Amino acid sequence: MGKLTPMMQQYMKIKEENKDCILFYRLGDFYEMFFDDALIASQELEITLTGKNCGLEERAPMCGVPYHAADSYLNKLVEKGYKVGICEQVEDPSQAKGIVKREIVRIVTPGTNISQQSLDDEKNNYLMCIFCSDGCFGISLVDVTTGDFRTTSVDSLAKVQDEIFKFAPAEIICNDAFFISGIDLDYLRDKMSVMVSGIDHYYFDEDQGIERIKQQFKVGNLEGLGLTDNPMGTIATGALLGYLHETQKSSLDHLMHITPYETGEFMIIDSSSRRNLELCETLRDKQKKGSLLWVLDKTKTAMGARMLRNMLEQPLIDKKKIEERYDALDSLTSQAMVREELREYLNPIYDLERLMTKVSYKTANPRDMIAFKTSLKWLPPIKTILEECRDPLLTSLKEQLDTLEDIWGLLEDSIVEEPPLAVKEGGIIKEGFKDDIDKLKRAKTEGKQWLMELEERERKATGIKNLKVKFNKVFGYYLDVTNSYKDLVPDHYIRKQTLANSERYTTEELNQLADTILGSEDRLYALEYETFVNIRETLAGEMERIARTANVIAQVDALASLAYVAERNHYVRPKLNLRGTIDIKDGRHPVVEQMIQNDMFIPNDTYLDQKKNRVAIITGPNMAGKSTYMRQAALIVLMAQVGSFVPASKANIGIVDRIFTRVGASDDLASGQSTFMVEMSEVANILRNATKNSLLILDEIGRGTSTYDGLSIAWAVVEYISNPKLLGAKTLFATHYHELTELEGKIDSVNNYCIAVKEQGDDIVFLRKIIKGGADKSYGVQVAKLAGVPETVIARAKEISRELSDHDIASRAKDIQPYGEVQQLSLFQHTDEPTMEHPFMAELREKNLADMTPLEALNYLYTLQEKLRKED
Numbered sequence: 001m002g003k004l005t006p007m008m009q010q011y012m013k014i015k016e017e018n019k020d021c022i023l024f025y026r027l028g029d030f031y032e033m034f035f036d037d038a039l040i041a042s043q044e045l046e047i048t049l050t051g052k053n054c055g056l057e058e059r060a061p062m063c064g065v066p067y068h069a070a071d072s073y074l075n076k077l078v079e080k081g082y083k084v085g086i087c088e089q090v091e092d093p094s095q096a097k098g099i100v101k102r103e104i105v106r107i108v109t110p111g112t113n114i115s116q117q118s119l120d121d122e123k124n125n126y127l128m129c130i131f132c133s134d135g136c137f138g139i140s141l142v143d144v145t146t147g148d149f150r151t152t153s154v155d156s157l158a159k160v161q162d163e164i165f166k167f168a169p170a171e172i173i174c175n176d177a178f179f180i181s182g183i184d185l186d187y188l189r190d191k192m193s194v195m196v197s198g199i200d201h202y203y204f205d206e207d208q209g210i211e212r213i214k215q216q217f218k219v220g221n222l223e224g225l226g227l228t229d230n231p232m233g234t235i236a237t238g239a240l241l242g243y244l245h246e247t248q249k250s251s252l253d254h255l256m257h258i259t260p261y262e263t264g265e266f267m268i269i270d271s272s273s274r275r276n277l278e279l280c281e282t283l284r285d286k287q288k289k290g291s292l293l294w295v296l297d298k299t300k301t302a303m304g305a306r307m308l309r310n311m312l313e314q315p316l317i318d319k320k321k322i323e324e325r326y327d328a329l330d331s332l333t334s335q336a337m338v339r340e341e342l343r344e345y346l347n348p349i350y351d352l353e354r355l356m357t358k359v360s361y362k363t364a365n366p367r368d369m370i371a372f373k374t375s376l377k378w379l380p381p382i383k384t385i386l387e388e389c390r391d392p393l394l395t396s397l398k399e400q401l402d403t404l405e406d407i408w409g410l411l412e413d414s415i416v417e418e419p420p421l422a423v424k425e426g427g428i429i430k431e432g433f434k435d436d437i438d439k440l441k442r443a444k445t446e447g448k449q450w451l452m453e454l455e456e457r458e459r460k461a462t463g464i465k466n467l468k469v470k471f472n473k474v475f476g477y478y479l480d481v482t483n484s485y486k487d488l489v490p491d492h493y494i495r496k497q498t499l500a501n502s503e504r505y506t507t508e509e510l511n512q513l514a515d516t517i518l519g520s521e522d523r524l525y526a527l528e529y530e531t532f533v534n535i536r537e538t539l540a541g542e543m544e545r546i547a548r549t550a551n552v553i554a555q556v557d558a559l560a561s562l563a564y565v566a567e568r569n570h571y572v573r574p575k576l577n578l579r580g581t582i583d584i585k586d587g588r589h590p591v592v593e594q595m596i597q598n599d600m601f602i603p604n605d606t607y608l609d610q611k612k613n614r615v616a617i618i619t620g621p622n623m624a625g626k627s628t629y630m631r632q633a634a635l636i637v638l639m640a641q642v643g644s645f646v647p648a649s650k651a652n653i654g655i656v657d658r659i660f661t662r663v664g665a666s667d668d669l670a671s672g673q674s675t676f677m678v679e680m681s682e683v684a685n686i687l688r689n690a691t692k693n694s695l696l697i698l699d700e701i702g703r704g705t706s707t708y709d710g711l712s713i714a715w716a717v718v719e720y721i722s723n724p725k726l727l728g729a730k731t732l733f734a735t736h737y738h739e740l741t742e743l744e745g746k747i748d749s750v751n752n753y754c755i756a757v758k759e760q761g762d763d764i765v766f767l768r769k770i771i772k773g774g775a776d777k778s779y780g781v782q783v784a785k786l787a788g789v790p791e792t793v794i795a796r797a798k799e800i801s802r803e804l805s806d807h808d809i810a811s812r813a814k815d816i817q818p819y820g821e822v823q824q825l826s827l828f829q830h831t832d833e834p835t836m837e838h839p840f841m842a843e844l845r846e847k848n849l850a851d852m853t854p855l856e857a858l859n860y861l862y863t864l865q866e867k868l869r870k871e872d
């Protein structure tokens, strides 16, 4: 058995301390990986596996990536959920000669990835820390690429899930208690691709955490940060900072502020509703295209895009704040020229927040400085053009906008227009910025000329006609005088060497010149680098001002985008009320109207209030447009509370505290649960958490089970939500159970609507218009025909439908004989339902379900169902 080489011993020691990391171990121009790390990396990165003689009998598996291209490899591994430890050579004079010391300089995790690729990503990249204790949760989250840092605390797991879904962090770190809080870890890992890891309990020590917070934000106490009322969030923040210091090891100066927030400041939208409403990505493809954000985001800067996404994720509930945004949009829509000029100035502005991150991590290169300068140039004209806007929000943003002219001036004076990427090879600093640099530069380029001039001067001064300045590697520059002119050599010449035919001299002037010329290149590069680093540090010192400006620009950009979209898509400014009335005239679905090309989107009205119009039961054939109509209402309310104008001819929106949607079967939620179970959990969640100020969108509740159960549940749910003593929330309720339209006469606040279709012979034409009243037919078979179901099946379905139409479904179903492939009842389950005269329904009506809790109602319905089965 051999013994590990010293270099590999060092490797083993570092690896031992960082077992959960793949080590990128710097060897010359490569990062090498060994043993298991090499096996993983070669597979994940598709790179060749080799072997290294490590001193042992067997060669160590090894693979490597070039230092200069390491970023993309690293990014790939981190995206796949690995932690990567970057291990660099560091100077350590105490080490024995020949042994280079290496140490981890940074641990890159999904939540702390600052590779160029992640800096270019439009979205925020959050690292979230969750501290769980006694059913309460402290949440702290940071995007190290932008400096966005927030904290809150919540009192239920459901609210934690909402926050996770809202911010979609790349990585969650937590204490052990969070793992047993009931959180669905598989869902987080598999469906949301979040890396979840527990961190040591010492990170959550409150006192140490507070110290870290005070140091990071340079404050003497927590009051100034607004954290005193948020002990759970404080602990989470302390732990998050501890983790960052441990992994990032370098400056976190760009994390200058933390924003404590209350979830109650914003409209609450639970995770499944966010998905269902397709706010920032589509349900199916998880793409931005097709989402509400896709329609609204016409921002010009990356900061603006993130701000808009944030606004959409957190609609407001404060009327005054919303109206401030409307006023800003009014300014920008009524002055289209001003807006477009503003957008033109915003266009060339780079991502200042992420540039600041690079400055803070000392990775900003000279081209980043030019990006800075180019961006700053547009700040004064933006400020000037904002003078045209008289509304309070834009006026205040204008006042807050620091145009950073001093920083622009510094960059303008110091960095050349097209600098290289490298920082240590010169060519960065402009002429005139620093005398020494200018001199060195001149020495480099004009050295020869200077020597010729000196030669000429000396010839004239001494009369030595063939005096020459020459160079060799041993003596450097010297004056060569042939023996015939020896007598003319002046006293101040210093002899360097005597040859057979000539003498070699030097002078003080020549020595100085030689020094300047010979060392100029190295010194020039070093001085340019030093100057560049100083400039970068000056910027780092101005981080606070730059961050504030970046935030102002982001807000202006997001507002300008909303105004632009509002004008282009003919949106209107909504009115807001606190009566709880939602009155939309000619509302349109903001996304579907963009998708429909030749066809015109048919607008529809929506009216809901706290009295006679609390619940709208919407019937109509499949494909008629029920889901579109309901989502459109929810999106219009949401847009209104984001501060956007809305797609309608007129809208008066009663501010809602929450929007809940239960739409279709969200299959991806159903990890291990049946579709019906998921549906019922969502319903339970809605009934438990909605208030009378909420808006509910319920699409075909009860569809996932048998007709009887489904209908009964739907019936009980409508009774519950329409009753102000129980819930009394405004609701749009789409159903195929036509029996539910019976409720209109029975409950005051329930009204029937349907989406009109026209029969044309055997076919139907969708009119897409919502009208008062219930639909009398479901046209399921016609829609099946439109969808291309084979003619034989359609014909048979019509036959069955005719047979069933006059009879009770339960008894008739038994009589139907199988025909070919059509053996299941599923074809007619939705096209023909039991009549209300069934004893089951009669008993149901007698019983006042409204006096029961939803659970009692469900239990009761199950008992009824059992009874029925026994009777059968």
Ligand SMILES: Nc1ncnc2c1ncn2[C@@H]1O[C@H](COP(=O)(O)OP(=O)(O)OP(=O)(O)O)[C@@H](O)[C@H]1O
Pocket: 592, 596, 600, 601, 602, 603, 620, 621, 622, 623, 624, 625, 626, 627, 628, 629, 768
């Ligand atoms: N108001 C409208 N104007 C124009 N087209 C519309 C309108 N509403 C819906 N559509 C179109 O009709 C299609 C079907 O609409 P939607 O999915 O809302 O129907 P549905 O009644 O919910 O169907 P199902 O009951 O089968 O789920 C949409 O994809 C859209 O293209």
